[in-house]
Amino acid sequence: MHEPRHILRAQQFSRAQMEGFFADADQLRADLENPHKREEFSDYLIDRVLFNIFYEPSTRTRMSFSAAAEYLGMRVVSTENAAEFSSHTKGETLEDTIRVFNEYQPAAIVLRHFDTGSARRAADVSDVPIINAGDGKGEHPTQALLDVYTIQRELGQIDGLNIVIGGDLAHGRTARSLAQILARFKQVHIIFVAPKQLRIDGEVTDYLTDHGVTYAETEDLAAALAEADVVYWTRIQKERFTDPKLFDKVRNRYVLNAETIAPLKADAIIMHPLPRTVEIATDLDDDPRAAYFRQTGNGLFMRMALLDWVCRP
Ligand code: NCD
Numbered sequence: 001m002h003e004p005r006h007i008l009r010a011q012q013f014s015r016a017q018m019e020g021f022f023a024d025a026d027q028l029r030a031d032l033e034n035p036h037k038r039e040e041f042s043d044y045l046i047d048r049v050l051f052n053i054f055y056e057p058s059t060r061t062r063m064s065f066s067a068a069a070e071y072l073g074m075r076v077v078s079t080e081n082a083a084e085f086s087s088h089t090k091g092e093t094l095e096d097t098i099r100v101f102n103e104y105q106p107a108a109i110v111l112r113h114f115d116t117g118s119a120r121r122a123a124d125v126s127d128v129p130i131i132n133a134g135d136g137k138g139e140h141p142t143q144a145l146l147d148v149y150t151i152q153r154e155l156g157q158i159d160g161l162n163i164v165i166g167g168d169l170a171h172g173r174t175a176r177s178l179a180q181i182l183a184r185f186k187q188v189h190i191i192f193v194a195p196k197q198l199r200i201d202g203e204v205t206d207y208l209t210d211h212g213v214t215y216a217e218t219e220d221l222a223a224a225l226a227e228a229d230v231v232y233w234t235r236i237q238k239e240r241f242t243d244p245k246l247f248d249k250v251r252n253r254y255v256l257n258a259e260t261i262a263p264l265k266a267d268a269i270i271m272h273p274l275p276r277t278v279e280i281a282t283d284l285d286d287d288p289r290a291a292y293f294r295q296t297g298n299g300l301f302m303r304m305a306l307l308d309w310v311c312r313p
Helices: 015-032 060-071 094-103 118-124 141-155 173-184 202-210 221-227 244-250 292-311
Strands: 049-054 075-079 108-113 130-135 162-166 189-193 214-218 230-233 269-271
Touching: 015 141, 015 173, 015 292, 049 060, 049 094, 060 075, 060 108, 060 130, 060 141, 060 292, 094 108, 094 118, 108 118, 108 292, 118 130, 130 141, 141 173, 141 230, 141 269, 141 292, 162 173, 162 221, 173 189, 173 202, 189 221, 202 214, 269 292
Parallel strands: 049 075, 049 108, 108 130, 162 189, 162 230, 189 214, 230 269
Antiparallel strands: none
8 A cells, every 4th residue: 555645735746746737627517517528527527525614604616526526426424514413522532533534434534624723643554545625824735736737727837927816814824835937937926926924924925935935925916916927816815814903904995996907917817716805806797807716716627636636546
């Protein structure tokens, strides 16, 4: 038996592996539309069981992992509110819970948890692959993979692009994971836009510097948008604020709408991991540059490709 193929951090994948996932996701997209091909989906997944364990709310990640597994012939056992409905409330540690789940022989465990580093802790006690579906303010690697897959599909390349990442960079794990995964590509330039209280942390910028990625930090939205090939916008994460006054101060600071995106190039794209609140006005949804719903759709195929990789014997 090989070591379990955990997915814990965006940075764990090489560029070649990511390009393999892009090709697999494209193929799975085509296969899903072809009823004859669907029968050929990998035998080793048929009737294997995927565990979805979510201690924090989720819409896209949980549903797309469930759907991805079902399309591949797997079965899904799921808890959508483990923080309330599992033995967590009785004081059971995450480690014990994961050891118990190992006894039930799932093919993989998809874990979303409010503690940063929880996916690593789970992997340390698990012989079954752990897929990090978001660990607190830490990482969200499967989101980062679907994000780079989206850029590749929309713009045909990732190398050489100017990528604006903005919003709540202090609490947003998708922004952290995306910034770090972009280091695998050539001559990407990142422009971070955030209120000064919500800047990206030094661990991420040090990683970029160590990997030769150039970046800038600014509070000037218009100037950043004028440079952008990709705008990756994120929600102000109300639930992670300890000071409600600070949240009130920053919540409407950066709103993308028809007026504020005026400097954006005609061939740029606007992405968002979703859910959005006020930070992208719905009047942008019909703009062809708004890629966020296509992006979420790409998540299904990327997660199918990832389950295939994780569960392969
Ligand atoms: C994000 C998350 O949970 O980190 N959602 C997602 O998985 N697409 C973003 C967020 O909560 O703002």
